[in-house]
Amino acid sequence: MAVSERSADRPETGSPVSGGYLAQLLRDRGYPAPTARMARAYVESLGANGRSELEALMRALSFGTEATSDVTTLLDRINALESSATLAAPSERPVLPLARKPTRRAPDLALLRQHGLHAYAKAGAAKLELDVLQIHGDEPATYTVRLDVAPSRAGSYDWASKIIFQFTLRELPMLGAFLLGYTASKAFSARNHGKGGTKALLIEDQGAHHFLRVNEVGNGQVAMPIAPAEIFGLAQLVLTALALNRPAVPPEATLELLRRVGGSM
Template identity: 30%
Template sequence: MLVSAERICLVLRSRGIPAANVEGYKPLLRSMNQPDHDILSFHLRRIVMGADDEASLKFVAELTELANGNQISTTDPVLASIRPFTAPATRSKPVAQERPERSIARPQVMVPSASSLRTEKEREVVRKKHYVYGQRCAYMFELDWLKARPHQANQKRTLTVEAAMQIAPRSYDWERRISFQFTLLELPQFTAALLGKLAPNQVWRASNHGRARDKFFRAKEQAESLFMKLEQAGVIWPVRVGQEHRYQILTLALEALRYNDDNLDTPTIIQLCEASLPRVPGI
């Protein structure tokens, strides 16, 4: 199966990796044979799964440089066999004045370009996340920006949860993942649930998300763990979050809450989170 330029852009941008224009990838892909496409598909799957594989990140970074029309020095046989993209019509600079060959700085691969970052604080916190792997599903908890108000001057932070079904041992279908983002009202309550403040048999719910309002999230204390379920259109993605994972997820949630209310200290935020949790009748 051949990889499309649109798929490359979708995968890279969904993981916060700089991508070239779609048209820049197309001539490169046309010059690649089926085995080359298989290698590219493998690297994209590794990125989708959140593996942070250095070889895969290097491959897509160098491919993007070629798609941007830049000459590169590479040891990869697939990339060495294709030429950089040249835009049709006239170019603003003659070929002789194009940028010289340069190496790709690996630490910058996962960071969006400066023009896409809204604030200095965003540069400090980019794509912080934690994974929980279960028997049927895997969850990724990620420090994110609130998508409901993308153009707000003082944009708020929250957590996004992504879930993927297991398709083989230690392999999850991240390309068909479901995504769920907590609102500003839900994030403090979810934080309280992580802190173990749910009453016995209490189920915390976040409902009616998505364009079709068919996404639901549930959390319940169960046998020294927090049992979570994401649901959309009748399909359920369940995972059991053990005690050992609470700290990592809590640090992400508290970082978002501290950013949103930087005039409050952490103990005060925790108290307010506990107070925001719905009360169970009789308790």
């Protein structure tokens, strides 16, 4: 169970849950992650049952199968701990109640999962979804589109070796123009992603379907066809992200802008 970028904070099998690894998992899944210090403080505040439940949630996060409500509850509890004036000694820390009112982050987290979809092929699988690019204090979230791709091995999909690819704000309109057929080019590529620029993506329009290839140096490659229905869903995700980032721009104006962008590609 791992995410695409390994962490020294990840606990060995049978060892206590790591706050540092928890923070990384949340960050890799696109959630507004707490600092490693606060994550460790939260882990230390848990009893045996709480740690067992957290370990199960972390396992779900590593496979991308978590429930949004569970993550929202977790973030609420960490935020409640962080808002305390001082951190009590471990033996004095109270059990934090379930927050009944969601924080401002809750709608953002729910939105990320509402629009997700999967694509499957013999060579691999892909999860396509909205993602939060950055959050600064109380400012509105900045949205983008993210792909998690996993290779097929021994008759199943190896999500533990997945590659996470997040489009930049600069790439979103170009990707949208390509998916909507506004470009003369039959291919869209994005390179130099991730730490050290080790990730690259290529989408080719092959007529009956599109072909997706994502590779990461040191973590292999996933190459698979994408059916028209999933390309339609991916285009919807791009349009949704653009609309969320610029809600004042009418949809028809966005489409016209994408035509102009496509004409210059």
